[in-house]
Amino acid sequence: MKNFGLIGAAGYIAPRHMKAIKDLGHRLGIAYDINDSVGIIDSVSPQSEFFTEFERFYDRAFQLKRIPELSLDYVSICSPNYLHHSHITAGLRLGADVICEKPLVPTPALLDDLELVEKETGKRVFNILQLRHHDAILKLRDQVAKAPLDKKFDVELTYITSRGKWYFESWKGDQRKSFGVATNIGVHFYDMLHFVFGKLQKNIVHYSGKAKAAGYLEYERARVRWFLSIDANDLPQDVKGKKTTFRSIDISGEQLEFSEGFTDLHTISYQEILQGRGYGLSDARHCIETVDVIRSSSIVAPGSDAHPFVRGLTN
Structure with missing residues (x-):
């Protein structure tokens, strides 16, 4: 069983990510969104921690790295397009692989930067190209x-x-x-x-x-x-x-x-x-x-x- 974090939990596409995590037998441990309309979590993973401030989400996710059975294996990103690059790099630096919605980033230059962060962290970025x-x-x-x-x-x-x-x-x-x-x-x-x-x-x-x-x-x-x-x-x-x-x-x-x-x-x-x-x-x-x-x-x-x-x- 893998542990997942989710950024952008109140978005339109987030329930499909939650469903995928649940249906494949994995655990949504922690989620974040600036909006708190995330009641759907109750039907998917009511034990998940939830934050409306990114700093608190990141701090808690970093703390989880000290607990082997709870440390994040993946961070899924469903946030607005312009935040993808920042959230992807944050997930990689938490020591997790990242799964991100489209568009991954807007420009090839930012894609090049993600390649550098992959090398720095030893983790990978995956795009949903369904x-x-x-x-x-x-x-x-x-x-x-x-x-x-x-x-x-x-x-x-x-x-x-x-x-x-x-x-x-x-x-x-x-x-x-x-x-x-x-x-x-x-x-x-x-x-x-x-x-x-x-x-x-x-x-x-x-x-x-x-x-x-x-x-x-x-x-x-x-x-x-x-x-x-x-x-x-x-x-x-x-x-x-x-x-x-x-x-x-x-x-x-x-x-x-x-x-x-x-x-x-x-x-x-x-x-x-x-x-x-x-x-x-x-x-x-x-x-x-x-x-x-x-x-x-x-x-x-x-x-x-x-x-x-x-x-x-x-x-």
Whole structure:
């Protein structure tokens, strides 16, 4: 049985981490969040210590190092994006391996720094890249691998997940903290595209705003037009009023069906990490480089390579 600490216990994604820890038979010993709306801990691990001040959490976690049966083996991080680097390094310096949500860090330079801290501490950082464990994605990867080497797939990726006015009052709506829509809701898709279609060869941005972004990516095995949005007005007419989310991946005229099968992907990710098959810093580098370029790129006027939803949008 491994001992876990959790940073960001009140966040949206934290319950999936708690469930993974519990379902795999491990122990959540200590948790932290600035917010105290963490009653879910009672159904997962009521004996866990909990702190709303990071200094007290860190001090207690450091004290636990003196108690072999309670010292932390892993620290899981579900905090806001801009705090990931600080929380990852804190976990490593506590003598624990770290499991962190996406995006690991916003830039390749910070990824390089994490590599240095790994060497200094002898501990490792693992990123949750759960789409790599999804059955539909694994089948697609196998299909692409079996296709003729000179074949490039034409892909149209559309992801609209409606968010209300609260979003822009939260850290997620602050681009200094979330690093923008493309990074916050898109980084897993960019990782999946690389995982399936190989190295990135071209990265063009056609639109970038507070609520949506769009562009063109060309990989070794695919040409991808992408559109990401949190604006309900972008939902297709046949979806509006019925659903708040629209997800579509069209591959050379065929829809990739992967709306199901997300429930246990965090548990699978944890299982793989604990069995020595987790995705580390080198695995995360490609998608971090991709979003870093998207954030810093100049806008290119949409052409034939633009996603159809970009028409009518103005920067």
